[in-house]
Amino acid sequence: VIPAANKNHRRAVRRYPSGMESEAMMFFGEFRIQPADPLLSIMGRFAADPRSRKMDLGVGVYRDDSGRTPVLAAVKDAERRLLQEQQSKSYLGSEGDPVFVKLMADRVFGAGASAEDGRLAGLQTPGGTGALLVAAELLAMNGAGRKVWLGTPTWPNHVPILAAAGLEIVTYELYEVATRRFRPDRLFEAIERAQPGDVIVLHGCCHNPTGADLDLDGWRHIADRMAERGLIPLIDLAYQGLGMGWDEDAAGTRLMLAGLPGALVAYSCDKNFGLYRDRVGALFVQGPSVAETQALWSTAVAIARRSWSMPPDHGAAVVRLILEDPALTLSWQTELSEMRARIARVRAGLAAYGKVAGIDLSGLAHEHGMFAMLPIGADAVERLREEAGIYMASSGRINLAGLQVDALPAFVAGLRAATEMALA
Ligand code: LMR
Numbered sequence: 001v002i003p004a005a006n007k008n009h010r011r012a013v014r015r016y017p018s019g020m021e022s023e024a025m026m027f028f029g030e031f032r033i034q035p036a037d038p039l040l041s042i043m044g045r046f047a048a049d050p051r052s053r054k055m056d057l058g059v060g061v062y063r064d065d066s067g068r069t070p071v072l073a074a075v076k077d078a079e080r081r082l083l084q085e086q087q088s089k090s091y092l093g094s095e096g097d098p099v100f101v102k103l104m105a106d107r108v109f110g111a112g113a114s115a116e117d118g119r120l121a122g123l124q125t126p127g128g129t130g131a132l133l134v135a136a137e138l139l140a141m142n143g144a145g146r147k148v149w150l151g152t153p154t155w156p157n158h159v160p161i162l163a164a165a166g167l168e169i170v171t172y173e174l175y176e177v178a179t180r181r182f183r184p185d186r187l188f189e190a191i192e193r194a195q196p197g198d199v200i201v202l203h204g205c206c207h208n209p210t211g212a213d214l215d216l217d218g219w220r221h222i223a224d225r226m227a228e229r230g231l232i233p234l235i236d237l238a239y240q241g242l243g244m245g246w247d248e249d250a251a252g253t254r255l256m257l258a259g260l261p262g263a264l265v266a267y268s269c270d271k272n273f274g275l276y277r278d279r280v281g282a283l284f285v286q287g288p289s290v291a292e293t294q295a296l297w298s299t300a301v302a303i304a305r306r307s308w309s310m311p312p313d314h315g316a317a318v319v320r321l322i323l324e325d326p327a328l329t330l331s332w333q334t335e336l337s338e339m340r341a342r343i344a345r346v347r348a349g350l351a352a353y354g355k356v357a358g359i360d361l362s363g364l365a366h367e368h369g370m371f372a373m374l375p376i377g378a379d380a381v382e383r384l385r386e387e388a389g390i391y392m393a394s395s396g397r398i399n400l401a402g403l404q405v406d407a408l409p410a411f412v413a414g415l416r417a418a419t420e421m422a423l424a
Contacts, residue, residue: 055067055411078318093301097316097320104282127268130283151187174186174210177373182210204249211370232262234266235263246336283300374397
């Protein structure tokens, strides 16, 4: 209970002395309420919908056959162990837990990668977003006029993060949503047009939001051309293991690291360990020499220090425990394979419908990961929500992991009705 005197104190509004008022009020008075994040606000609207047959195809989290986002068994075991064995919650450094970073580097890039030649280094970050933020700030240093080439559509947070660092962004259409057609040729063209020192942003696998990934020949081609043209890759690898397989999903990134002197990789463990809200990620940097890698890494650590000082530990400690213990590793890999297989079943099931309301869904079988773009307008998205309780991003992105195989007929019927109504 707040004592009455204090209450009054809180209510008393003090004024700035006249003359100073307008300057101070310029600060306080010029903020505007920001629109709710279109993707994240779907979660709240979905939760508030009383219908029992609703479907959440919005934010990118995995869901099982019963629509739940489970805590993985290996995570639960590691958490139990952590609760019993952790002796201290004292600070780690700004680089996070070096054991987590090393174990992840060897998993992601292949056994021994962390020790190979000293040109690869990493730091733990709050999610892949933290890694992207540090990467963006690094890229904004040492090189005025550096452009960042970004294929569209892309994850809606890419542009704000890169732009906030002061980078100039050039976009090109990597995927034609209207025809659901992947255009790697446009990426190849962007690489030819870019100037030495420019940055090419790439999705390592399971492209968000299109699901359309380069094949290995495509990766080989861009690794060669980018090396020849003096370009820097920024690879966002957030869904490893949810596409074709653990090694398959990192194959392109590994080719890039082998084929180019330098690279930045923003990594997320949020999806493949199901640790979303614990925010587990890492930024890996590779430089042309050991000395350059070390300088790049220490600058990244300094950026982390002034951004969040030190990353949260819990999720990364869980990942470390899983990767240190062969039984937990096996349990995690088994569950990850099941997730991947379920997503593939949903993809195949939906692809089998072929054309629905003029939309060719057959390509879903050849795209990867949780996401796909449907060429439907915001009005049809709204109708799907109102009429059928199906929630998705207004851009037309669906999270396939939100679909249950036995709900596919209802989804297709809802899609047909909503798009036909929108056309009528
Ligand atoms: C998504 O794209 O749905 C996820 O990456 C969640 C997010 O932060 O946007």
